[in-house]
Amino acid sequence: MKILGILASHQRNGINAQLLAEVMKNVNESCEQETIFLEDYKITPRKRGEKNLVLEELSEKLMQADVWVFAAPTYWRELSGVLKNFFDCMRPKFVYFKQNGDTIPGPFKNKHYLSLTSCYASKTENFITGVTDESFKTIDRVMSTAGVIKVGEIVLPGTFGMKELPENKKKICKKYGEKISNKIRKDDSTLKRYIQLFFMIAIMALLTMGIQAGLGSVVSMNNFWINYVSFTIIFFILLAIILHFVTFMKHRRR
Numbered sequence: 649m650k651i652l653g654i655l656a657s658h659q660r661n662g663i664n665a666q667l668l669a670e671v672m673k674n675v676n677e678s679c680e681q682e683t684i685f686l687e688d689y690k691i692t693p694r695k696r697g698e699k700n701l702v703l704e705e706l707s708e709k710l711m712q713a714d715v716w717v718f719a720a721p722t723y724w725r726e727l728s729g730v731l732k733n734f735f736d737c738m739r740p741k742f743v744y745f746k747q748n749g750d751t752i753p754g755p756f757k758n759k760h761y762l763s764l765t766s767c768y769a770s771k772t773e774n775f776i777t778g779v780t781d782e783s784f785k786t787i788d789r790v791m792s793t794a795g796v797i798k799v800g801e802i803v804l805p806g807t808f809g810m811k812e813l814p815e816n817k818k819k820i821c822k823k824y825g826e827k828i829s830n831k832i833r834k835d836d837s838t839l840k841r842y843i844q845l846f847f848m849i850a851i852m853a854l855l856t857m858g859i860q861a862g863l864g865s866v867v868s869m870n871n872f873w874i875n876y877v878s879f880t881i882i883f884f885i886l887l888a889i890i891l892h893f894v895t896f897m898k899h900r901r902r
């Protein structure tokens with residue numbers, strides 16, 4: 649196993665560098681690891697008919713690693729230009745082009761990645777307004793096009809004046825450092841999603857039947873169609889509420 653840390657901040661020793669170092673520090677000793685600072689490379693797009701040795705070198709590093717850890721600050725509520733430029737220039741390496749210009753995942757398909765970002769905005773502001781959302785979304789969009797699988801993400805808001813990582817973030821970095829050290833299955837969240845779905849449906853059905861039992865004192869539930877229609881409507885409303893809530897909570901970063 650090899651883990652490649654990719655620092656895409658303007659600062660070599662800033663907060664993202666610390667987050668990345670904290671993850672890498674907790675990578676198992678049996679794994680090989682390397683960290684690169686993208687600003688050390690002159691990353692430009694490949695010109696037609698010319699070789700781009702920097703892109704070749706970086707592509708080789710990506711190929712050698714099983715897991716990539718991207719650490720990129722949020723700038724202007726978006727992904728840092730350093731990482732965006734890297735992604736833009738690496739596009740021909742990340743995907744194969746079909747004759748009609750569509751893309752399919754390239755040679756890095758089924759590798760894994762973890763993303764880290766930070767912002768000045770407070771935890772509460774980030775939770776409500778999603779300051780760091782675009783940073784993660786851009787990484788996710790590029791990686792899913794390249795067929796690279798997400799392991800997780802770490803967000804650190806409230807970095808204004810911060811010199812050292814808070815203890816709770818160090819713990820999360822440790823958790824992910826250990827997680828990426830082990831062979832990760834292609835998509836280890838499928839089973840988890842089915843189990844979550846099962847419990848969601850079980851709870852919704854229970855609540856629906858409970859509400860129907862309550863309504864039974866007002867309307868007779870002995871008629872098949874009244875029973876069926878009321879079940880469907882109540883179940884639908886409850887499911888819509890829970891799905892909205894779960895989606896909202898899941899996509900809010902703190």
Ligand SMILES: Cc1cc2nc3c(=O)[nH]c(=O)nc-3n(C[C@H](O)[C@H](O)[C@H](O)COP(=O)(O)O)c2cc1C
Pocket residue numbers: 657658659661662663664665721722723724725726766767768769779807
């Ligand atoms: C060009 C630039 C734009 C930034 N834009 C935002 C922003 O829109 N929202 C925010 O909360 N912080 C913003 N910040 C603050 C950075 O996200 C914050 O400094 C980050 O934690 C820096 O990480 P570093 O120490 O690795 O450089 C910006 C910083 C820079 C340099």
